[in-house]
Amino acid sequence: MLILAFDTSFKTAAIALLQDDTILYDAVINTGLNHSETLLPAIEQACRQLKLKIDDIDLFACTLGPGSFTGLRVGVSTMKGFLLACGKPAVGVSSLAALALNVTNSTALICSLMDAGRGQVYTACYRYNDQGLLNQISEEKVIDPGEILFDSDQDIILVGEGAIKYRDIFPEKAGKVKIASIMQQYIRASAVGILGREKFLCQELLNPATFVPIYLRAADAKPGKPLFNNNHNIVTAPKRLLEI
Secondary structure (H helix, E strand, O other), X not given: OEEEEEEOOOOOEEEEEEEOOEEEXXXXXXXXXXXXXXXXXXXXHHHHHOOOOHHHOOEEEEEEEOOOHHHHHHHHHHHHHHHHHHOOOEEEEEHHHHHHOOOOOOOOEEEEEEEEEOOEEEEEEEEXXXXXXXXXXXXXXXXXXXXXXXXXXXXXXXXXXXXXXXXXXXXXXXXXXXXXXXXXXXXXXXXXXXXXXXXXXOOXXXXXXXXOOOOOOHHHXXXXXXXXXXXXXXXXXXXXXXXX
């Protein structure tokens, strides 16, 4: 299965082409230009480099959010255009889940943190299960970083620009909190493709006529509510990565 995956939820744009789980092309674009200026030319370049046409793609995958409102609208509009033109299946992936996939081979709790502006972050927590699949174990929300409560008995890895921006806040929360490398703060489209293929195998497909970006609002945040605790429940079945 040939997969075209892309992300526009952040200040960077990302494009990847995968053959099943094999990454053929993976690029992150950080030019500062609007995604509407960079996305389609970048996709065209990726296909040209691999001597592919859009009609060759078997599955489209993109991030639906949370993230930049403008960026998400660009991504969703581009996806809808491809679906109308090609009639191929498509899946939507959480940008926070794709970010969490930057951390590999870890038994720690992974907390994705995207800068949401206005002194807040978009966040959700994940952990790899025994089969090596990423499970979401806390709801996606937007929250003030100082209100995130950590369980001091767990090893925790924070990943994303939000972790870098507010790194002075988190060491005071728990001794076992680590912040991933600054090089891991960007969403890679290859992660979107990997997660998207899992959704396709579970038949979690987008309806071209009705799917929309996933926006998180400040009103969704519940101050003082822990993102996780020792009695957390995994909310995804072993063969299902995430539900949008």
